[in-house]
Amino acid sequence: MNYEERLQNVTVLGAAGKMGSGILLLTAVEMADISFKPENQTKTYVLNAMDVSHEGLAGLLKYLKVQILKIAEKKTVLLRKIYADRTDLIENKDIIDQYVFDVINIVRPVTKLEAAYDSNLIFEAVSENKDLKVKLLSQIDSNNPNNPWYFTNTSSVPINVVEKEAGLEGRILGFHFYNPPAIQKLVELIVTDKTKKEVVEFAKTYAKNLRKIIVPSNDFAGFIGNGHFMRDSLHAITEAEALAKDVPFVEAVFMVNKVAQEYLVRPMGIFQLIDYVGIDVVQFIMKVMNAFVTDEELHSSLLDKMIELGVKGGQKSDGSQKDGFMKYEKGQPIAIFDPDKKEYIPISEFKDKCEKKLGPIPDSKISWKSIIRRPDKEVLLEDFFKTLKTKQTFGAELAVKYGKRSNEIGKKLVADNVANNENDVNTVMLTGFFHAYGPVNTFFD
Amino acid sequence: MKKLRKKVYMTAGYNTISLGTGRREFHPKKPRPGIEHYIKEAGQGTLKQIGGAKNVDEGAIGNFMAPRFNRQGNLPGFIPMIDDELQWKPCTSTEGACGSGALALMSGIKSVLAETADVVLTVGVEVQNTMKAIYGADVLAGAGWYQKRKNGHAYFFPGQFSERAGAYYEKYGMEYTRKGFRRWFRNAIENARLCPTAQEHENKVKDLDALYDKMKPNGKAFVDNLSVLDCSKVSDAASAIAIVSEEGLKRIGIPKEEAVEIVGWAQVERNITNDPPDLTELTTIKKAAKEAIESANITIHDLATIETHDCFSIAGILATEAIGFVKPGKGAEFVAQGNTARDGIIPMNTTGGLIGWGHPTGGTGVHQAVTIWEQLTGKAGEAQIEIPKDRPYGMTINMGGDDVTVVAIIYKRG
Numbered sequence: 001m002n003y004e005e006r007l008q009n010v011t012v013l014g015a016a017g018k019m020g021s022g023i024l025l026l027t028a029v030e031m032a033d034i035s036f037k038p039e040n041q042t043k044t045y046v047l048n049a050m051d052v053s054h055e056g057l058a059g060l061l062k063y064l065k066v067q068i069l070k071i072a073e074k075k076t077v078l079l080r081k082i083y084a085d086r087t088d089l090i091e092n093k094d095i096i097d098q099y100v101f102d103v104i105n106i107v108r109p110v111t112k113l114e115a116a117y118d119s120n121l122i123f124e125a126v127s128e129n130k131d132l133k134v135k136l137l138s139q140i141d142s143n144n145p146n147n148p149w150y151f152t153n154t155s156s157v158p159i160n161v162v163e164k165e166a167g168l169e170g171r172i173l174g175f176h177f178y179n180p181p182a183i184q185k186l187v188e189l190i191v192t193d194k195t196k197k198e199v200v201e202f203a204k205t206y207a208k209n210l211r212k213i214i215v216p217s218n219d220f221a222g223f224i225g226n227g228h229f230m231r232d233s234l235h236a237i238t239e240a241e242a243l244a245k246d247v248p249f250v251e252a253v254f255m256v257n258k259v260a261q262e263y264l265v266r267p268m269g270i271f272q273l274i275d276y277v278g279i280d281v282v283q284f285i286m287k288v289m290n291a292f293v294t295d296e297e298l299h300s301s302l303l304d305k306m307i308e309l310g311v312k313g314g315q316k317s318d319g320s321q322k323d324g325f326m327k328y329e330k331g332q333p334i335a336i337f338d339p340d341k342k343e344y345i346p347i348s349e350f351k352d353k354c355e356k357k358l359g360p361i362p363d364s365k366i367s368w369k370s371i372i373r374r375p376d377k378e379v380l381l382e383d384f385f386k387t388l389k390t391k392q393t394f395g396a397e398l399a400v401k402y403g404k405r406s407n408e409i410g411k412k413l414v415a416d417n418v419a420n421n422e423n424d425v426n427t428v429m430l431t432g433f434f435h436a437y438g439p440v441n442t443f444f445d
Numbered sequence: 446m447k448k449l450r451k452k453v454y455m456t457a458g459y460n461t462i463s464l465g466t467g468r469r470e471f472h473p474k475k476p477r478p479g480i481e482h483y484i485k486e487a488g489q490g491t492l493k494q495i496g497g498a499k500n501v502d503e504g505a506i507g508n509f510m511a512p513r514f515n516r517q518g519n520l521p522g523f524i525p526m527i528d529d530e531l532q533w534k535p536c537t538s539t540e541g542a543c544g545s546g547a548l549a550l551m552s553g554i555k556s557v558l559a560e561t562a563d564v565v566l567t568v569g570v571e572v573q574n575t576m577k578a579i580y581g582a583d584v585l586a587g588a589g590w591y592q593k594r595k596n597g598h599a600y601f602f603p604g605q606f607s608e609r610a611g612a613y614y615e616k617y618g619m620e621y622t623r624k625g626f627r628r629w630f631r632n633a634i635e636n637a638r639l640c641p642t643a644q645e646h647e648n649k650v651k652d653l654d655a656l657y658d659k660m661k662p663n664g665k666a667f668v669d670n671l672s673v674l675d676c677s678k679v680s681d682a683a684s685a686i687a688i689v690s691e692e693g694l695k696r697i698g699i700p701k702e703e704a705v706e707i708v709g710w711a712q713v714e715r716n717i718t719n720d721p722p723d724l725t726e727l728t729t730i731k732k733a734a735k736e737a738i739e740s741a742n743i744t745i746h747d748l749a750t751i752e753t754h755d756c757f758s759i760a761g762i763l764a765t766e767a768i769g770f771v772k773p774g775k776g777a778e779f780v781a782q783g784n785t786a787r788d789g790i791i792p793m794n795t796t797g798g799l800i801g802w803g804h805p806t807g808g809t810g811v812h813q814a815v816t817i818w819e820q821l822t823g824k825a826g827e828a829q830i831e832i833p834k835d836r837p838y839g840m841t842i843n844m845g846g847d848d849v850t851v852v853a854i855i856y857k858r859g
Contacts, residue, residue, distance in 0.1 A: 073579050076579050077598070077600075079599075087595065090595050091594065092580060093580055
């Protein structure tokens, strides 16, 4: 079975989820592109969008329509060539609309697992629950005569565990997209000792066609991305908790978040990132990872407390941010949750006080947004952090300590053999988390 | 036939801003003024200078594709909206693609010559930021023959002129040609910076030549032989001007020195179902320019300035040849040497033209007339060029489609 034959019948499990919907979109476009080839025009391509939620699947189709339209508008020059023989399609609008239909026409929204019994390839993007994953994959595998291949999007469960428990010897690998899959360029590729060569070859071709950058990660819970993110979050939480002994909790969260975003020149503050991913998801990933690590404790009672109070973050089905550590208005944090008072306190009430305590930023002109696309960003960052290190302000101290810890986490991922080298760690943070620089650097020495 | 039997003047020009990418007021996702706003602002801008709507006998409005960009036809009905006193007066609209504006001017000129009007309020308008460029390209493709659309480029008109540019590259060399394009682009932006209504007025790029060199044509994303810097802007704008007889001037109380006299014109049409006879020549413009110059009984060397239809840089280069300043193939060099810059032998498009000021397709012809009126009467503000005493003439060339509907008009300081 060659690459194109393998993609003739595919199922995405958890297709209505945040990750599943992106994987479904990219796969649908890839399958459509294959189906347009002259030699494939008589074949039928099937992409099962499997999810237990009817509501979710309805939302998925809306999402697909909007996204495919955007894709079509960007590649109309090419599409006019693809549809050159269709004399009924004349204007760009005709062609774009037809393309949107043709891609969606590959997708079969389904709620029953049986749909996957005919597939050659199964993407798994259900919730981060090992037992659920094992149950679904083994059920498919015992009913599917095609000996299908399984790509799991897990960001925390070791692949060899699923492989073994579901009995999928050699036919599974970790294909970990970053959120949102349609935009983020990074895929972490995780193989087990048994994964067959042809499965890996297929995965590489598929990633290349989707224009993704592959970083190999070894099969340790959390892999590279969450390996860094979870420990980085714990550092921030610990710092905030320590600070909260002297200042109100909301101020501590505000300051650590601000330091992570503005002093460390990141795309968003760390608590904002935790909210973006979902406090419940972060808590869950830590729990999964913690079961596999021996020399440290990946757990936060603060996260437990937030969940108990029903504060979870994450995103609404339209992609907007739910309230978590922070409350958001038009995507911007406007208040911070006080777990004792059980209410959000407006940032405007303590912003000035906190900023005074942190002291001035070394160079207010340097921000993530202002430098991310500049070719000379390394030089700018070097200067910025050099100045930062000379400042005696509280903000600078917090930032340098934070930067050092991030560096330490990155190096430990290599020492622990999660990543093959420092460069892979940096690539993951640059492309998967959109950082302006990798955690393994010399800025904070 | 072309000998004018009566004097015709233009005066009291007005331009709205040209809104679109480049202007700080422009936000693609925020609501913007509709076509009514532009017609009203431009119309009232002219009425204020001519003593109000009571002095107007007739209205003419040029527009290309409001039925698709704005889902609006029957544009003559918007002229009485400008001012209550225009209610019940004769109004007409003209359409000849991007040459619609000059057709409205011709309609006004002919009404004055026919003595059916002494004062014609003429407006040109287009509001085209109502859709994304990829769909706007469908609408603008209507300036070509519909039966050619299927095999045309996604960006149909850039595709047509890319072919012209490609043919010119092949004949005279790509690098040579692009030096001319680069200077054309630089002139356009530098001139636009001097005009507060221009779309590129706030362009702050320091090294325009370097920017131009960086933007190489990319056929995969756009067209083979042109980059976006070779293209005119997508614009929302309107312009208005009064076309009047000698009696009309008296009625509105404007002295001749503040008006321009129309001393010649040519209106030339090419069969839209044919391909251009020569991709490296703007044949229709060549005929129109020659005819207009002859009808004014002057030579091109009597012209102090020209507004030419540079929907694409290649059209600017080809125009210098078609008008007759240089032989075929020498236009790129002529422009690269700065001869069409504001301090050159023949300043062209002194407020930025279609690439710098903007290109509200059906409104452009009227905008060109307003610019010439401003320059010849000393009202161009910072963009003012010197008009030599012995060369008191200006010319506009407005083109619809790929060298299909062309109007050339010769103006003289009144």
